Amino acid sequence: MAYEVVRQPRIADVITQRLEAMILEGSLKPGQRLPPERELSERFGVSRPSLREAIQKLAARGLLSSRQGGGTFVSEELNSRYTDPLLEMLSRHDEFHLDLLEFRDAMEGISAYYAALRSTPADKTLLRERFEALEASFAEHDPAAEAKADAAFHLSIAESAHNVLLLHTIRGIFHLLEQSIVDNLTHLFEKPDARPRLMEQHRALLDAILEGRAEDARSLAHEHLVFVEEGLLELERAETRAQRALRRAQTMPERT
Numbered sequence: 001m002a003y004e005v006v007r008q009p010r011i012a013d014v015i016t017q018r019l020e021a022m023i024l025e026g027s028l029k030p031g032q033r034l035p036p037e038r039e040l041s042e043r044f045g046v047s048r049p050s051l052r053e054a055i056q057k058l059a060a061r062g063l064l065s066s067r068q069g070g071g072t073f074v075s076e077e078l079n080s081r082y083t084d085p086l087l088e089m090l091s092r093h094d095e096f097h098l099d100l101l102e103f104r105d106a107m108e109g110i111s112a113y114y115a116a117l118r119s120t121p122a123d124k125t126l127l128r129e130r131f132e133a134l135e136a137s138f139a140e141h142d143p144a145a146e147a148k149a150d151a152a153f154h155l156s157i158a159e160s161a162h163n164v165l166l167l168h169t170i171r172g173i174f175h176l177l178e179q180s181i182v183d184n185l186t187h188l189f190e191k192p193d194a195r196p197r198l199m200e201q202h203r204a205l206l207d208a209i210l211e212g213r214a215e216d217a218r219s220l221a222h223e224h225l226v227f228v229e230e231g232l233l234e235l236e237r238a239e240t241r242a243q244r245a246l247r248r249a250q251t252m253p254e255r256t
Helices: 011-025 037-044 048-060 084-091 096-118 121-140 143-160 164-172 174-188 194-210 214-251
Strands: 064-067 071-074
Touching: 011 048, 011 164, 037 048, 048 064, 096 143, 096 164, 096 174, 096 194, 096 214, 121 143, 121 194, 143 164, 143 174, 143 194, 164 174, 194 214
Parallel strands: none
Antiparallel strands: 064 071
16 A cells, blocks of 8 residues: 655745734734744744745735835735725715615624634633723714724624634725714714613623623624614604705795
C-alpha cells in the first residue's frame, strides 16, 4: 500500500491563514493598523522573515497595504459600502426607509439569535460597553450621536454572532444603516415616549443575548424594528392628513 507523504505546512502559510481568519471574523477591521512587525512576530511565536512573507502574500491579495514609514494596514477596500451617489438615489425612493427596516429585520433577527448562542465573554463585555455608550448618547438628546451609538450597538451584535457572512453584510451597509437611523430617530423623537421605549427595547435585547435566550433575542430584535416601522408609518399618515387638510383649506371658496 502506498502512503501519501505528510507535508509539514510552511510557517508563512500558517501565519497567512491566521491573519486572513482574523480579518474575516472581524478581529482585524478595515483600515486598522497591524501591530509593529517585531511585536506581531512575538505574538505568533514566529520569525520576522516568515511574518514578512505572510504579510506580502496578503498584500498581493489586496487584503493588506503598507504605507511608507507608516506600517501595515488592513485594506480600506474591505469596508465596501454603498457609495454616496447610490445612497442619495436610494434615499429618494419612496419606500427606502421601510425597505431597509425589512432588510434589518431579517439580518438583525438572526444576528441576535446567534449572538445569544455564541457570544464569548469578550463579546459580552463589548456589548455592555456599546449599550452604555448608547444610553449616554440618548441622555444628551443628540440624534446624530444617538444614531452612531445605535448603529454601533447593532453592529456589535452582528460581531457576536460569529457568522462572517452576516457580519460583512451588515458592516457593508453600516454607513447606510447609520444614516437611516438618523432619519428614523429624528422622526420618532417627535413622540414624547419614543426615547424611553427605545431604551427599554435595547435593554431587553441586550439582556436576552447576555443570558443566552436565543429565541427571545430574535423576537425582541423583530419587535424593536416593528416599533420603529409603525412609528414612521404613523408619522407619515399624520403628515398626509395635514397636507390634505392644507390643500382643502387652500381650495375652499372665499366667503363674501
